[in-house]
Amino acid sequence: MVASIAATGFGLTALCIGEKRGFVPTAAARERVLTSLRFLWKKLPHHRGSSITGQHQHRGARLDSEVSSVDTAILLCGVLSCRQHFQHSEISQLAYEIFNRVDWTWLSEDTPLLPHG
Numbered sequence: 001m002v003a004s005i006a007a008t009g010f011g012l013t014a015l016c017i018g019e020k021r022g023f024v025p026t027a028a029a030r031e032r033v034l035t036s037l038r039f040l041w042k043k044l045p046h047h048r049g050s051s052i053t054g055q056h057q058h059r060g061a062r063l064d065s066e067v068s069s070v071d072t073a074i075l076l077c078g079v080l081s082c083r084q085h086f087q088h089s090e091i092s093q094l095a096y097e098i099f100n101r102v103d104w105t106w107l108s109e110d111t112p113l114l115p116h117g
Contacts, residue, residue, distance in 0.1 A: 012075075
């Protein structure tokens with residue numbers, strides 16, 4: 001089973017929206033976010049902090065995929081949305097760690113922009 005790292009970012013943002021609109025209880029949404037962020041921090045393979053596009057859905061093992069600056073950025077949007085929305089100490093700490101392990105210099109090598117790919 002393949003899981004998309006970009007879809008994970010969208011899913012994290014959806015949890016914020018679902019909780020705010022009352023579709024997901026706060027405690028359940030927060031626990032889902034914590035489970036996701038713990039997995040991203042401790043188990044998900046990465047290269048210089050950048051996420052691999054395709055991962056095994058349950059194990060997090062890298063599939064035959066490449067590092068993607070765009071997918072990493074989408075994931076980080078979800079991570080940072082959760083940090084802002086939930087205002088929870090562990091969520092904030094994990095989001096900080098995940099965001100700050102990205103080697104932005106390596107990602108953008110010779111351009112001040114975030115390149116695609």
